[in-house]
Amino acid sequence: MEIVTQALAGDRRAIARLISLVEQGGDEARQALSHLYPHTGQAHIVGITGAPGTGKSTLVTEMAKVYRRQGLLVGIIGIDPTSPFSGGAILGDRIRMRELATDPHIFIRSMATRGSLGGLARATADAVHVLDAAGYPMILVETVGAGQSEVDIARTAHTTVVVQMPASGDEIQAIKAGILEIADIIVVNKADLPGADNAVTALQAMLDLNSTHTEWHHGQLRHVEGIVTGSAATPASWRPLVLKTCALRGEGIVELTAAIQAHWQYQCQSGLRQRREHERAADELRRILRHALLERLLHQISDQDLEGTVERIVAREQDPYSAAEALIAEARRAHFW
Amino acid sequence: MDKRIRVLIAKPGLDGHDRGAKVVARALRDAGMEVIYTGLRQTPEMIAEAALQEDVDVVGLSILSGAHMALVPRVMHLLKEYGLNDVAVFVGGIIPDEDVSALRELGVKGVYGPGTSLDDIVQAIRKEAAVPRTDYGNRHASIGRRPPGYRPID
Numbered sequence: 001m002e003i004v005t006q007a008l009a010g011d012r013r014a015i016a017r018l019i020s021l022v023e024q025g026g027d028e029a030r031q032a033l034s035h036l037y038p039h040t041g042q043a044h045i046v047g048i049t050g051a052p053g054t055g056k057s058t059l060v061t062e063m064a065k066v067y068r069r070q071g072l073l074v075g076i077i078g079i080d081p082t083s084p085f086s087g088g089a090i091l092g093d094r095i096r097m098r099e100l101a102t103d104p105h106i107f108i109r110s111m112a113t114r115g116s117l118g119g120l121a122r123a124t125a126d127a128v129h130v131l132d133a134a135g136y137p138m139i140l141v142e143t144v145g146a147g148q149s150e151v152d153i154a155r156t157a158h159t160t161v162v163v164q165m166p167a168s169g170d171e172i173q174a175i176k177a178g179i180l181e182i183a184d185i186i187v188v189n190k191a192d193l194p195g196a197d198n199a200v201t202a203l204q205a206m207l208d209l210n211s212t213h214t215e216w217h218h219g220q221l222r223h224v225e226g227i228v229t230g231s232a233a234t235p236a237s238w239r240p241l242v243l244k245t246c247a248l249r250g251e252g253i254v255e256l257t258a259a260i261q262a263h264w265q266y267q268c269q270s271g272l273r274q275r276r277e278h279e280r281a282a283d284e285l286r287r288i289l290r291h292a293l294l295e296r297l298l299h300q301i302s303d304q305d306l307e308g309t310v311e312r313i314v315a316r317e318q319d320p321y322s323a324a325e326a327l328i329a330e331a332r333r334a335h336f337w
Numbered sequence: 338m339d340k341r342i343r344v345l346i347a348k349p350g351l352d353g354h355d356r357g358a359k360v361v362a363r364a365l366r367d368a369g370m371e372v373i374y375t376g377l378r379q380t381p382e383m384i385a386e387a388a389l390q391e392d393v394d395v396v397g398l399s400i401l402s403g404a405h406m407a408l409v410p411r412v413m414h415l416l417k418e419y420g421l422n423d424v425a426v427f428v429g430g431i432i433p434d435e436d437v438s439a440l441r442e443l444g445v446k447g448v449y450g451p452g453t454s455l456d457d458i459v460q461a462i463r464k465e466a467a468v469p470r471t472d473y474g475n476r477h478a479s480i481g482r483r484p485p486g487y488r489p490i491d
Contacts, residue, residue, distance in 0.1 A: 013421075025339055087341070088367060102383055104386075108387075
């Protein structure tokens with residue numbers, strides 16, 4: 001495919017068109033992705049997630065500036081939510097990235113979630129594949145403003161940075177399940193605000209729960225076993241780093257990129273990278289299968305049948321579970337499998 | 338298949354009045370379009386780069402400063418240099434009647450002043466976005482190469 005050849009050669013218009021194509025989906029997109037796939041697997045994919053307003057876009061901008069000083073090409077994907085009512089979206093990540101706007105070595109793409117709920121768009125992984133194959137060694141993926149359970153980024157990125165800010169909740173927030181569990185690096189941004197040190201302390205205390213460590217206690221060093229131990233403990237290998245930044249002033253960014261680099265080296269040396277790569281491929285395959293099977297199944301069932309079934313469910317004549325089984329059985333008779 | 342109309346809404350030049358741009362952006366969102374909103378004080382280079390990277394169908398420029406006859410030609414010129422001749426450009430804001438035909442001659446598809454119905458804008462954009470785009474790729478847009486023969490403003 002000509003467009004794939006051009007994108008692989010670094011033609012930015014072809015890259016942009018290719019991302020639109022994979023977002024759109026369909027046969028042509030599948031074909032393009034299968035041509036691209038052998039060229040992927042080169043990039044370090046870094047996810048940046050956190051609540052709305054914590055400074056993710058500003059942080060991404062400052063990180064990109066550091067990578068540019070190191071001479072790297074940088075790909076950035078910024079995701080914002082699609083309206084569940086109109087299907088439209090306002091994509092505003094570029095507003096904070098104006099300093100990067102005319103650098104031809106930085107490729108910024110805004111994506112709308114288009115109904116996907118895990119903090120990414122359905123085609124985010126595919127867009128990452130395009131930039132990866134086109135030779136961008138650093139790819140920064142900024143999720144939608146995430147709450148507590150938008151954790152899909154951990155399956156797409158090699159390194160996940162969770163951005164917090166001071167005074168955003170007590171230490172119980174820090175031990176809840178969800179977004180903090182996926183962090184490889186936790187950033188307390190806006191560290192010039194009061195409460196930044198408290199936030200760092202609370203996060204460190206949370207991390208201490210499941211790792212053995214040494215601490216300074218009443219003037220003495222002492223060895224502390226993790227409080228949650230044995231089979232209940234998360235397999236402690238990489239202890240997430242906690243860093244303070246002030247993105248608006250560009251403070252702490254070099255340290256952050258160094259921590260990201262350290263996590264990458266750790267992954268490569270410990271074999272974690274292969275394990276994650278395997279999990280990622282398995283997850284991607286499952287996602288594609290689910291999507292493809294559903295599409296094929298729905299293709300087999302006429303809109304009329306589907307509407308009729310919905311009406312029967314509404315009238316409580318049939319329950320949705322048996323209805324689904326019946327539709328699958330019918331499609332199977334029509335040689336769907 | 339899931340094709341959405343993508344629109345870049347940008348404010349070139351130095352005036353700081355972005356309410357009109359925001360109203361239009363919001364209306365396009367409600368019409369089911371994906372709107373890339375870049376904010377204030379965009380240079381023509383920023384606009385052309387964003388249009389390239391975001392692969393938009395339409396660029397909407399909002400100008401209230403009176404500098405439209407300086408800014409719009411530069412944006413149109415850069416879009417051509419980038420090989421984006423197939424991107425439809427609309428202008429909104431305070432544009433005197435006598436400048437409208439000059440802008441249209443530059444290739445601007447529509448000029449909208451105060452009082453325009455949002456529905457008219459939505460319909461015009463849908464019509465332009467339905468025109469098939471030209472083929473992929475262009476020789477000027479490779480990484481590291483700036484379009485020749487153009488000096489940035491600033």
